[in-house]
Amino acid sequence: MKRWPAVGGARSLRWRLLTAVGIAVLLLWFFTGWFSYQQASHEAEELLDGNLAQTGHLLMALVENNEAQLGPLATRLATVRGAKDNVYEPPLEFQIGRGDGSIIARSANAPDLPVLGVPGYSDIIRPTGSWRVLNVASADGRYRVQVSQSIARRDIAAFEVATTTIFPLALISPILILLIYFSIRRGLRPLDTLAADVSVRSPENLAPLEKGLVPTEVRPLVKALNRLLARLDRALENERRFTADAAHELRTPLAALKVQTQVARRSRDAAMRDHALGQIESGVDRATHLVEQLLRLARLDPLKTVESAAPIDLRAILATAAAQARNASLAASRRIVETYPEGGLVSHGDADLIGIAVRNLLDNAIRYTQPEHTVWLEVGREGDGYSLSVRDDGPGVPPASLARLGERFYRGRETTTEGNGLGLAIVVRVAELHGARFAVANAPGGGFVASLSGLPLSHCTSI
Numbered sequence: 001m002k003r004w005p006a007v008g009g010a011r012s013l014r015w016r017l018l019t020a021v022g023i024a025v026l027l028l029w030f031f032t033g034w035f036s037y038q039q040a041s042h043e044a045e046e047l048l049d050g051n052l053a054q055t056g057h058l059l060m061a062l063v064e065n066n067e068a069q070l071g072p073l074a075t076r077l078a079t080v081r082g083a084k085d086n087v088y089e090p091p092l093e094f095q096i097g098r099g100d101g102s103i104i105a106r107s108a109n110a111p112d113l114p115v116l117g118v119p120g121y122s123d124i125i126r127p128t129g130s131w132r133v134l135n136v137a138s139a140d141g142r143y144r145v146q147v148s149q150s151i152a153r154r155d156i157a158a159f160e161v162a163t164t165t166i167f168p169l170a171l172i173s174p175i176l177i178l179l180i181y182f183s184i185r186r187g188l189r190p191l192d193t194l195a196a197d198v199s200v201r202s203p204e205n206l207a208p209l210e211k212g213l214v215p216t217e218v219r220p221l222v223k224a225l226n227r228l229l230a231r232l233d234r235a236l237e238n239e240r241r242f243t244a245d246a247a248h249e250l251r252t253p254l255a256a257l258k259v260q261t262q263v264a265r266r267s268r269d270a271a272m273r274d275h276a277l278g279q280i281e282s283g284v285d286r287a288t289h290l291v292e293q294l295l296r297l298a299r300l301d302p303l304k305t306v307e308s309a310a311p312i313d314l315r316a317i318l319a320t321a322a323a324q325a326r327n328a329s330l331a332a333s334r335r336i337v338e339t340y341p342e343g344g345l346v347s348h349g350d351a352d353l354i355g356i357a358v359r360n361l362l363d364n365a366i367r368y369t370q371p372e373h374t375v376w377l378e379v380g381r382e383g384d385g386y387s388l389s390v391r392d393d394g395p396g397v398p399p400a401s402l403a404r405l406g407e408r409f410y411r412g413r414e415t416t417t418e419g420n421g422l423g424l425a426i427v428v429r430v431a432e433l434h435g436a437r438f439a440v441a442n443a444p445g446g447g448f449v450a451s452l453s454g455l456p457l458s459h460c461t462s463i
Contacts, residue, residue, distance in 0.1 A: 013191070017184050022177050029173045033166040040165040044158035048132070048149060049121060055092055056136040056147045063096055063104070063143045091153065095146040099137075115144040123151065190214045194222065206233040257283045296356065297408070297422060300429045306350040311458040314345035314354070314379065314386060321358040322377055325366060333371035336362065339378040347386055348458040349434045357430040360423040361390040361450050368448070369394040382453055385436070389451035396442040405440045424450070 095106040097115035113124060117135045124131045130151040137144055194214060208226040257280055264276035322336050347354070358377075365375045369392045379388040397405065406428040424440075427450070431438040436454040443449050 014184055014188050017188075018181055021180050021184070025173060025177055025180065029169055033169050036166050036169065037162040040162035041158045044161040045154070048154050048157065049134075052092075052121075052132065052134040052147050052149060055094070056134050056145050059094060059096060059145045059147065060136050060138060060143065063145065064138060091150065093131075093148045095144075097144045097146070099141045099144065101144075104143075110146075111148055113146065113148075115146045117146070124148075187215070191218060194218070198225075206230075206236070254287065257287070294422070296426055297429065300353075300426070300433065303433055306353065306433050309349050310351075312347050312349055312351040312354065314347045314388075314455070315340055317351055317355050318358055318377060318379060318388065321355050321362060324359060325362040325375075334366055334369055335374045337374060337376045339376065341380050345379060345386065346458040348456045353430045353433065354455075357427045357452065358388070358390075360427050361452075364423050364450065365390050365392040365394070365448070368392065385453070385457055386455040387451060387453040388455070389449055391443055391447060391449045393443075393445075393447040396446060396448050397440070399442070402440055402442070406438060427452070 091109065093107045093110035095110050095113070095115050096104045098104060101114060101116045103115065111124065111126065111129070111131050111133075113131075113133065115135070117133070119135045119137050122133050122135070124133050131148045132151050132154055133146060133148045135144065135146050191214075194209065197209060206229045208229060209222050214222055260276045260279040260283065264273050264280065267273040267276060318338065318340070322338050326336055362375065362377065369375060373393050376391045377388070378391070379386060381387075406424045408422060408425040424438075428438050431452055434455060436452050436456075438450070438452055440448070440450050
């Protein structure tokens with residue numbers, strides 16, 4: 001299985017957050033920079049156009065009523081130039097003419113254009129260069145003024161203004177990303193602390209994790225981990241108790257087998273030896289039954305649901321379990337009465353597990369019922385499922401013991417009766433796997449009732 005790196009990999013929360021926020025910051029910087037560049041460039045163009053307009057109107061004011069002095073004016077204006085390396089003072093060229101188009105005065109580098117152009121701004125593209133031109137006409141139409149600026153020089157000036165505007169953004173963005181990185185790192189530090197706390201724990205340390213210092217968003221995770229640790233603690237405790245109880249239960253029949261083996265070996269009397277061998281056989285049967293119950297519980301414990309659920313004939317399963325119970329040695333002098341409703345009884349689940357649960361209930365009732373007494377096996381519909389019960393007319397169970405029936409190795413009735421306290425525990429587990437409920441109670445008229453209710457119906461009407 002491929003393992004993802006904890007830090008720096010595609011699965012790292014820190015780097016995923018940094019990447020997402022970094023991309024968002026860069027996109028924001030790009031669009032902000034682009035918008036600022038466009039706005040600054042537009043404002044620079046507006047400023048330069050205003051410069052053209054101011055110059056054009058100033059020249060027009062000089063021309064009117066001063067035509068005789070315009071000759072030396074062009075020469076004097078030509079000497080007024082900005083610094084060559086100052087992009088914010090692009091050279092200004094002009095032409096002054098009359099209303100018939102004749103030229104009165106012009107600057108040395110003014111583009112060769114007619115002064116009778118349409119008043120207003122225009123861009124003139126020529127092979128020798130491109131110009132931004134403003135044509136101004138006097139109110140009486142006698143004079144024309146044309147001022148021009150090189151578009152290339154204007155673009156340089158606009159670019160300088162725009163880049164100066166967005167430069168602070170370009171400078172701030174890396175600093176902002178760096179601050180975001182340290183903020184994310186600091187914000188996720190409680191997760192690192194939590195991971196370190198979990199990683200250094202020993203298998204025996206299942207105490208709850210400290211959740212006081214973790215962020216609010218992480219507390220549900222810590223609560224879930226604490227619930228998991230609590231379940232693991234209970235599971236390990238149950239396993240330790242189960243192992244201890246199993247060892248205790250096995251120790252008794254094994255010790256009895258050893259004693260009976262010694263008696264059989266040393267006995268000179270054939271009848272005594274046969275009795276000892278019979279006790280050995282009975283002890284082996286009890287030990288075998290206990291081991292089978294333990295193995296069955298060990299197989300059922302890890303399951304979350306039945307592995308091979310299918311439509312099952314509940315009537316046939318109950319009839320088979322009752323027939324097997326009648327053939328048992330203890331049931332020779334007991335009556336088993338079966339009560340079934342009319343029609344089919346098709347449930348959904350595991351036939352083997354349901355059969356085991358019913359046999360355990362019948363065996364439990366037979367063990368605690370006196371000879372010549374009766375055990376009833378009943379089944380019927382209950383809501384959206386089936387309910388089956390096993391009832392006897394025995395002595396019942398002390399009320400204090402009812403709540404503990406179903407616990408492993410717990411025997412609530414007289415200890416002189418053979419058993420290991422696992423039969424009802426298996427029934428409880430089978431009920432859990434089928435989504436059913438297990439209940440025990442003393443019958444109102446005397447006796448004991450154990451029932452399974454809520455066994456699921458099957459959508460199939462026949463098997």
